[in-house]
Amino acid sequence: MRLTSLGHAAVLVETGRERILFDPWLTQRLDRFWEHHPPLTDDLVRAVLDDGVDYVVLSHHHFDHHHFPSLQRLVDGADVDFDDSPRQSTGVTCIYPAGPVPPRLTASGLGHQAIAWTLRRLGFERLHPVTPGDTLTLGGARLRTFPSAVPFPEMSVLVETDDASVMLCGDALLHETTAAAFRDDALRPDAALVPAHSVSPPGVLTERRPLGDPAAVLARATATFDAYVEAIPAAVTIPSSFGWRVRGDGERDYSWCNRTMFPLTPVQAARRLAERGRDALLWGPGQVLEIADGRTALVDGPATPDAYDFDEVYAQVTLDPATPVPPFDATADRFGEQTRTAPELLGDLLERLVATDYWYRALDDGAGRHVISLAEPGTGEHSHLLDPVTGRVTPLGPGPARSHLTGAESWTEIAASTLEALLTGELLFGSSFGLWASNGLLLSAVFHHPSFYTRHVERALKEANTP
Incomplete structure (x- = not known):
């Protein structure tokens, strides 16, 4: 099995028979506020996805995992007029979590239904919604899905082939069902991509409150990560779903967010794994993992195994209690033009x-x-x-x-x-x-x-x- 990072939670998994793309966010900028960190270039995306994909797996509907500008890039027929008809992409099967209707209206407006609406609007025809907990058999791989401890459909996925297995957790919060499955079924994946981002300190951005009790914030994030590591006894654990930073839109400086919002970086998570006697591995966009004969290792790919100095990369987004939080100023922190009273x-x-x-x-x-x-x-x-x-x-x-x-x-x-x-x-x-x-x-x-x-x-x- 071969895995290529496309930054944050986006991963291409090649089983030898299928090319499966997870949570594609394939542009450097996510929106006016967030960007990939380390950077993700168009040339790298083209190099990794030049041979296309057979399956797209979306863990949930949030924009950094279900990013419609990135999904557009996977659709053929880019010159079609959207006023008349959508693009067509009949060769790609999209797999995503489904749930009750009407949905819970969380981020992306439609809630989890945003996935099906967006895919259909873009012209994807092969849609395969699943209930987290289902198992899918592809040509050469089995996808075992697990629920997340959130009030909307979200899933993590265990990809198994005859010679390897990897758990991709995305952003999912650990669910007891997931922990029980690994415990009762004695699952031992070769590698697990476990979220290290945890939960941002409350009120820093939305209320411009100074960071309060940073030790407690770090302790909560570490406990959340520890619980995942304890539940999934992978041979190698990769702190994941942390590949972004705040840049703003060029007019305002939001760099202070990067020192006040992220309680646990992948570097800190890797150190925590070492303290627990667990093998850790860090990777970035373009780096490739090969899993064979029970071993997981970085190999040459679009980015070399030594392409990143992760201490330097994540130093830019490490929590610093001394960083001041500027007050909100609606006359400066603004967007667009006013035409109505x-x-x-x-x-x-x-x-x-x-x-x-x-x-x-x-x-x-x-x-x-x-x-x-x-x-x-x-x-x-x-x-x-x-x-x-x-x-x-x-x-x-x-x-x-x-x-x-x-x-x-x-x-x-x-x-x-x-x-x-x-x-x-x-x-x-x-x-x-x-x-x-x-x-x-x-x-x-x-x-x-x-x-x-x-x-x-x-x-x-x-x-x-x-x-």
């Missing part, structure tokens, strides 16, 4: 809040009132009180939302232009980090609605195919 934008926002979980909770308990401030060119920042039950917008006066709180209201601060870009689908909500600050879920409730994801994809496809 503040009352129009806020009225639209409240209309779209109707029938969300946030709206229903507000009806039940009478709460849900939210103070939001909009920054507008030339007029500065003004705050407004939103009442989801009555749909009323009450002006509160100049100044940011946090200066107008009188009780238990939640708050949001955002530029009017950013809010308009979100409402029109110009900006995908998952790409809007750093462009607003909030301690509430109002924006999440609105912009996780399926209409915003589908509108964003349609807009992006049209722009990509406009001469």
Whole structure:
């Protein structure tokens, strides 16, 4: 078995009979905020995928694993007009987790249904949804899937051939079913790609709060990683699903995020494995692993076995409690151009809040009132009180939302232009980090609605195919 890294969680697995691509994010930039780290070049992607793929396996619907611009690159017929018909890619089978309908509306708007919608919209015809826990037999490999401990369909996958086995965990949170399977069935994979990213410290980005209790943050991340390592007794463990950093969009400096958001890097995870007496291996884009005769080793590929100095790479994204978190400034942390008035934008926002979980909770308990401030060119920042039950917008006066709180209201601060870009689908909500600050879920409730994801994809496809 031969595995090639394409950065983060993207891996090409070659079994000798099939070429299976996992979680393709194949562009250097994910969106306006995130990028591959170490870098992933177009030349490298072409070199690795030049012979095509037989299967695409998507572990879940989040954008860094189900990245529709990358899926576009796998589809033939790039000159087809999207206004008339989708591209066609009849030779690739897509395997992905399915679940109950209607879905839980998490990132990517449609929730897990975003996968099926996007694949069909792009023209993929061979779709194979699975319930995590199912086993699939391909020509020369068996894919045993396992659930994740999250409230939406997500899976990790054990790939087995006659001579090798590898566990690809993606971002999945360890589920007891997974631990029990490895324990009861005595599974011993040759290699396991285990997530090292863990969970970012709360409030640093969304509320611009200084990092609190970094020792506790690191301890929690380490315990999460340890539990995975204990559950999966692989001969070699590869700390994985950590191959990105924040770069921003060229106008604002978000480099401080890289020292305040990542509690456990792959280098730290590898040291932890060494402390536990377990064999660890680090790899980066273009590096190749071969598994044969019970041994896993880096071999020559598009990138050589010594291509990366991982201590240097991950030093750039190591948690540093001394790094200051700058306050949010809606006049500078903004996107797009404002063409509608503040009352129009806020009225639209409240209309779209109707029938969300946030709206229903507000009806039940009478709460849900939210103070939001909009920054507008030339007029500065003004705050407004939103009442989801009555749909009323009450002006509160100049100044940011946090200066107008009188009780238990939640708050949001955002530029009017950013809010308009979100409402029109110009900006995908998952790409809007750093462009607003909030301690509430109002924006999440609105912009996780399926209409915003589908509108964003349609807009992006049209722009990509406009001469």
